[in-house]
Each structure stands twice: as C-alpha cells, then as structure tokens.
Amino acid sequence: MALRTGQRLTWSLTRNTSFIRLYSSKPQSSDIESILAEPSWSVRSLLPDQSSEPSTSSITPKQLHHLLRLSALPQPASAEEEQSMLETLESQIHFVKEMQGVDTTGVEPLRSIRDESPAAIKETTIGLDRLKDAIAKERVTGRRRRVQRIRDERNAHPDGSAWDGNALGSASKTKGPYFIVETGNDGAS
Numbered sequence: 001m002a003l004r005t006g007q008r009l010t011w012s013l014t015r016n017t018s019f020i021r022l023y024s025s026k027p028q029s030s031d032i033e034s035i036l037a038e039p040s041w042s043v044r045s046l047l048p049d050q051s052s053e054p055s056t057s058s059i060t061p062k063q064l065h066h067l068l069r070l071s072a073l074p075q076p077a078s079a080e081e082e083q084s085m086l087e088t089l090e091s092q093i094h095f096v097k098e099m100q101g102v103d104t105t106g107v108e109p110l111r112s113i114r115d116e117s118p119a120a121i122k123e124t125t126i127g128l129d130r131l132k133d134a135i136a137k138e139r140v141t142g143r144r145r146r147v148q149r150i151r152d153e154r155n156a157h158p159d160g161s162a163w164d165g166n167a168l169g170s171a172s173k174t175k176g177p178y179f180i181v182e183t184g185n186d187g188a189s
Helices: 029-037 061-070 079-100 118-124 128-136
Strands: 007-013 018-024 138-141 146-149
Touching: 061 079, 128 138
Parallel strands: none
Antiparallel strands: 007 018, 138 146
C-alpha cells in the first residue's frame, strides 16, 4: 500500500483482533467517525487471559510472605486467601508488563501532573520581574548576613493597623501570660 503525503498508517492490536487504518493528518469529519466506530484496543487486553489455563506463577508464596512482611501487612489467614493474593499480584504484574510494552516513540514524556498548556507554563515560569519583586522584599541583616523578609506592615492586620506582637492585647481578662475564658458554668457541679 502506498501512502500519499499527509497520510499516516496506524496499526492497533488487541488480544483477539487487529485493525489497520489509513487516515490523513487532517482528518475529515467522516474519517473521525470511521476511526471512532471500531475500538483499537480494549482494557480487557491489559488483564490476564482468564480462558487459558493458568500459567506458572512468577511470584512464589515465599516471595508473597516476604513482600507482606516488608509492607507491614498481615499474612494470609488461609490457603484460599493466599491463592487469591497471588492471583491479584499476578494480574497486577501482567498489567505493568502490558503497559511497559506500549510503544511510546514520539510521545513527549510527562513532566508533571498539571496543566501543561502554554498559558499554564507561562504562569508558573519565574521571570526576572518576579525575582526582582521578591528580592526587593528582603534585607540582609546581622553579622552573619542573614536574609530576612521585610514585612508589609499595611497588610499585617485586617483593619490596616500593624500587629504589635502582643497576643494578649485584645483579651478582656488576663492572668499573667494567659488569657481567661469565662464559661457558662456558674460553679454548679
């Protein structure tokens, strides 16, 4: 089959069937409908095949007990529970192997789980202007030249006044370094 410029050939493989599709790099609406009409893979392909006879286990009961001990999880109470744990672990290992087998050539690696749109990248990028603003809010003090952040006194308190550091200043009753809270109890027991 000869491909024309602007066309790509995709080949998707599932456990029981394979599909070969030819579409242009600028798909038309009918092309999208035909692409989405048939599944190209199935979640079922990521799970072990239940219809075939059970294969030899790659995890031994001894390894399972060791993993449970390392994870501080309880050991299986019965042989049935141990077998169930082994089957679950085997299906998880099969899933990971299937995921590792996916061809990711040409796929840019995920840097983080967040919005990676150009606008989000621009928003999270620290530029020279933001650095200048942050440095302007710092001063070097003391013999060891420590950097201290300069407090914005206008935003220190909701009413615009600066906090004087006296936590008991607004308390109605105090006793030494403590404030007194009166309860509704009249002394009756």
